[in-house]
Amino acid sequence: MARKLPKKDVVIIGLGWTGSLLAHELTDAGLDVVAIERGPWRDTSTDFSPTQDPDELRYGIRLDLFLRPAQETFTLRHNTGQNALPIRWPGAFIVGNGVGGAGVHWNGHTWRFLESDFTLKTRLTERYGAAAMPADMQVEDWGVTYSDLEPFYDKFEYISGTSGRAGNIKGQIQPGGNPFEGPRSRGYPLPPLKDTAPTALFAKTANEMGYHAFPRPAGNASEAYVNPLGIAMGPCTYCGFCERFGCGNYSKASPQANVLPVLMRKSNFSVRTESEVLHINKDASGKRATGVTFVDTSGEEWEQPADIVLVCAYGLHNVRMMLLSGIGTPYDPQSGEGTVGRNYAYQSAGAAGLLFEGKRFNPFVGTGSLGQCIDDFNGDNFDHAGLGFFGGASITTSNYHGRPIASSANRAPGTPAWGAAWKKQVSSTYQNASAVAGQGSVYSYRDKYLDLDPVYKDRYGRPLLRMTFDWHDNEKKMTRYIAQKCAEIGKAMGAKHVTPRSIPEHFNVVPYQSTHNTGGAIMGDNPKRSAVNRYLQSWDVHNVFVVGASAFPQNAGYNPTGTVGALALWAAEAIRTQYLKNPGPLVQA
């Protein structure tokens, strides 16, 4: 029997990016908030200090800060006819665990999605006709628009200290910024990061080719900065131990650097660490949550009653939590009914590997988000008529690290991976390798979804989340097109070897691709096709809000967290200004 704790106004499942933003907002509104976090307490001085942080083996390869599969993992099958297998060691994506969540060890690319991304179904239908879309494609409008979210994008960028150059301020196109972005109310809080040789070369070449290069918006502080909460960030030192690592300089946007120093000091906030929420509890009606049950490290179970339950456990874990708790109806790909698990999507890469000759890039000078991009082939920024696919990618040359274990795998095509011949070229490869890479959209399909695995269990005997996912033709064609564009730019940059790469026949869990898992508890204005409404409130249990990339109806050609942060702040505003006054569904089904 779980022991019962005193009731709180709000219980938050997971203290990562979304959990800490919501905790800050709701404690400001005077609510008593407790967060329950599966992993350990972590902070800059104790866990990411510059004297222990630059350790590639520990953090970059053995993934010290990440969720360990022994604790929890996922299973995968490519289609409903297969038996899923567990991901025994993470490859394609690596999820967070511990205070700060994946916000500790992300790169920091802080994007806004395009205006047209939010009304994708309407946009594609109007521009190309419903008949042009593959029959099994399930793209949706979001139920919110870019202009709804703009103030919250702005707020997230100012809290987290984004470095960048605006491309569109209140409709005025700005030189050197992204001309395709939606209008923003003001510029970024910090100027762009400095370039390194490959990123500068990309920008110059892309502009000469008639594209529109701009610095990638970066959650790495280009200068010292004090955010609106009064928390100071130090300037990024281009240390090159960024993604997969914590930041020892208070320079990387993260809950630790931007929210926790204020949040932790509030008397109406508390966090329980190394405490894993097992499920959300409901009352007899099934329409109201009463709180959560969690287990601590001694194996003891506790019940935390609360008036509001915020699911902030990361997209995939949000969906699992809903399924384990019986919140909403599980999606059935046969009938197309049910919503929880529906529209799982991911990120797709079309790219060109580049190998130059006679350069000295010194790639170890790098930063999580350092890069120059073009958006000319993203989303619906270009005409898809006759191309045979929809979607696109932001295209970038990055310089985020030159860590030697990972870099030892860079080779010219056809050269050996070991022995004297390998060694002869490894130092020159180290100094000459770069890439032009597309971060591509993945649209949603009827047969790609999330549910609970019937065979494999976690350490508490609960079913793992099962992913039924594989690449569709639309994304294969799109990434081939993008890879071609990347290769053209790479050739114009003067690379000696240019190797285009697009997504393979089948999704492969082994090589790292991206921790941008989206969907499964999508937002929308139709409770038959979405699990949460436009305020991320469960259609079925009104005091449960499910916050994260799980709400994306499909994925765009960008990293998710700018939009995830904006959605968290948007939901917080709805709770503060609407829900507290009148607890109940904020949208009538």
Added chain:
Amino acid sequence: MAGHKTDPMISRRALLASTAAAALVGSTQAKARFLSGEVPWAPGAATPPEPALPGGWIYFTPDEARAVEAIVERLIPADELSPSGKDAGCAVFIDRQLAGPYGGAERLYMKPPFVAGTAPEFGPQSPLSPAQQYRVALKSLDAYCRSNFGGKGFAELAPEERDKVLAAMEKGEPKFDGFGSRPFFNLVLQNTMEGFFADPIYGGNRDMVGWKLIGFPGARYDYRDFIDHVTEPYTLPPVSLQGRAGWNPGR
């Protein structure tokens, strides 16, 4: 792992190594905590790396160690550019890794059922831990060499013969019992590169030879004074988490 060890001293040391690791994990990984009203901080709460233990082989038997040294010496041979993988300490590195949480698959999902013969897209599905994979595959490698090279073990082969065997393993040609020759080759190659390029604190990359080979400055953390002329040679010598060799006489 248990059951293969015959030398009681070696297994005692392996036990000591693993309990040392467990104690450290226990002390740094705090138990469930309730935190409120302040940013928690306590002196000594940092989580420093665990340096490789000094001394002889911890996980490998002497025969296994010889074979692994003979492998890493060919994967990264000595030449005018750098010492060999063996002299850089790659075999020591692998030994220490296998004796610790990595070798014991502590972080891996190891629950059954283990399905054999699955497509590579689903990732490794072996019931063996990395330490067990080495033990099993090195036994097969020994048997393969003895039957194909007049009774000689891998470590006794000439360098060119060793290269031939490794190239065959890379293609998965030799049939190994229990753990395939190709996955084993990939595992050793990965671990050798790790040993050659990881911080020297873990037993390999001795004197930072791997970093010197490619021009990586190591555990430096600030390039603000360099980024404006980033394509010039970086002239400061590499440092490791424990500083430079000269700072630690006797190491």
